[in-house]
Amino acid sequence: MGGVLTTMRNYATVAGQAYPPKPTFAVDQIPDLAGSVMIVTGGNTGIGYETCKALLAHDAKVYLAARSREKGHAAIARLKEETGKDAVFLELDLASMKSIKRAAEEFAAKEGALRVLFNNAGVMNPPISALTEEGHDLQWGVNVLGHFYFTELLLPLLAAGAKSSPDHHSRVITTSSSGAYPGKIDFDTFKDSKHRRKVHPELLYFNSKLGNTVVAHQAALRYADMGIISIALNPGNLDSELYRTIPSVGRWIVAKVMLYPNWYGALTQLYAGTMPDALKLNGEFMIPWARPGKCKKEMYDPELGRRVWEWLDGEVKAFEAKL
Numbered sequence: 206m207g208g209v210l211t212t213m214r215n216y217a218t219v220a221g222q223a224y225p226p227k228p229t230f231a232v233d234q235i236p237d238l239a240g241s242v243m244i245v246t247g248g249n250t251g252i253g254y255e256t257c258k259a260l261l262a263h264d265a266k267v268y269l270a271a272r273s274r275e276k277g278h279a280a281i282a283r284l285k286e287e288t289g290k291d292a293v294f295l296e297l298d299l300a301s302m303k304s305i306k307r308a309a310e311e312f313a314a315k316e317g318a319l320r321v322l323f324n325n326a327g328v329m330n331p332p333i334s335a336l337t338e339e340g341h342d343l344q345w346g347v348n349v350l351g352h353f354y355f356t357e358l359l360l361p362l363l364a365a366g367a368k369s370s371p372d373h374h375s376r377v378i379t380t381s382s383s384g385a386y387p388g389k390i391d392f393d394t395f396k397d398s399k400h401r402r403k404v405h406p407e408l409l410y411f412n413s414k415l416g417n418t419v420v421a422h423q424a425a426l427r428y429a430d431m432g433i434i435s436i437a438l439n440p441g442n443l444d445s446e447l448y449r450t451i452p453s454v455g456r457w458i459v460a461k462v463m464l465y466p467n468w469y470g471a472l473t474q475l476y477a478g479t480m481p482d483a484l485k486l487n488g489e490f491m492i493p494w495a496r497p498g499k500c501k502k503e504m505y506d507p508e509l510g511r512r513v514w515e516w517l518d519g520e521v522k523a524f525e526a527k528l
């Protein structure tokens with residue numbers, strides 16, 4: 206009975222965050238970002254694209270990280286038309302630990318400091334057969350492990366970013382979802398297994414989005430003495446390519462009933478990544494549009510956080526040992 210009530214409460218929270226009040230934060234409130242270097246993963250489309258656009262408009266130096274060179278450069282050309290500014294392409298496939306390492310090395314060869322890392326890229330609802338290059342569940346691998354590894358590799362640059370930043374902090378902003386509420390941390394699904402194949406991909410997506418919040422909260426605790434802030438967020442429900450696996454009629458109906466234009470989705474992460482007041486939200490969860498919120502208790506659970514962190518760290522060590 207308790208389980209049913211908890212499930213109902215979680216889905217009620219999802220529904221409650223689907224229709225937020227009008228935003229009180231607008232992109233023209235973003236301060237001048239000249240001299241700040243930022244990375245947006247999945248910057249070629251959707252919420253990531255809108256995030257790049259607002260950052261460029263405030264004079265940040267933006268690395269647009271994307272897995273497709275073609276899509277990345279097409280987005281950079283569009284951004285140039287819309288803002289007059291040039292983003293820099295960074296090739297990054299989060300489904301490949303080799304690619305993640307190469308991307309971090311390429312960035313480190315070009316820059317000495319990173320002020321904000323937007324861990325925005327994400328995949329939702331792929332076929333159950335989809336795995337990363339290293340054999341992890343694609344959604345856990347890309348959304349959680351990939352961003353974890355990328356962030357760890359960039360830590361020295363984030364530490365340098367905190368030192369050189371006018372507000373003495375750098376930030377890691379993680380795009381989670383309201384899907385975190387019904388999500389659960391199920392260690393037996395992180396790699397392919399008989400058990401994993403019985404779980405619906407939509408649930409695996411929710412699990413990965415809860416994983417994002419657990420890692421973000423742990424990062425806030427573990428990186429605090431380096432001056433690195435970590436915030437996770439639900440960006441809202443946006444009419445992006447994320448719903449590509451839903452058949453077109455279903456997608457049209459979903460879009461009409463509950464999806465907002467993508468620029469709304471960038472608001473919460475732009476607030477977390479650029480506004481002075483967001484420094485007070487270290488280790489917290491934000492909800493649309495740019496409001497402080499609370500995720501469910503698993504996000505803040507120290508024992509679960511330790512276990513998830515150790516698992517991720519173990520996968521990174523196993524990968525690096527083979528290099």
Ligand SMILES: NC(=O)c1ccc[n+]([C@@H]2O[C@H](COP(=O)([O-])OP(=O)(O)OC[C@H]3O[C@@H](n4cnc5c(N)ncnc54)[C@H](OP(=O)(O)O)[C@@H]3O)[C@@H](O)[C@H]2O)c1
Pocket residue numbers: 246247248249250251252253271272273276297298299300301325326327328329347380381382383439440441442443444445446447448
């Ligand atoms: N849209 C929503 O309603 C909604 C709601 C809650 C949370 N979110 C979260 O918001 C974030 C952005 O999603 P979106 O709505 O903007 O979706 P989107 O339009 O599908 O964008 C997702 C981005 O992630 C990239 N990506 C996917 N797999 C990747 C990989 N292996 N390596 C590198 N990049 C990869 C995509 O690249 P390609 O273009 O090459 O596929 C794309 O740039 C995601 O984390 C998502 O979970 C979205």
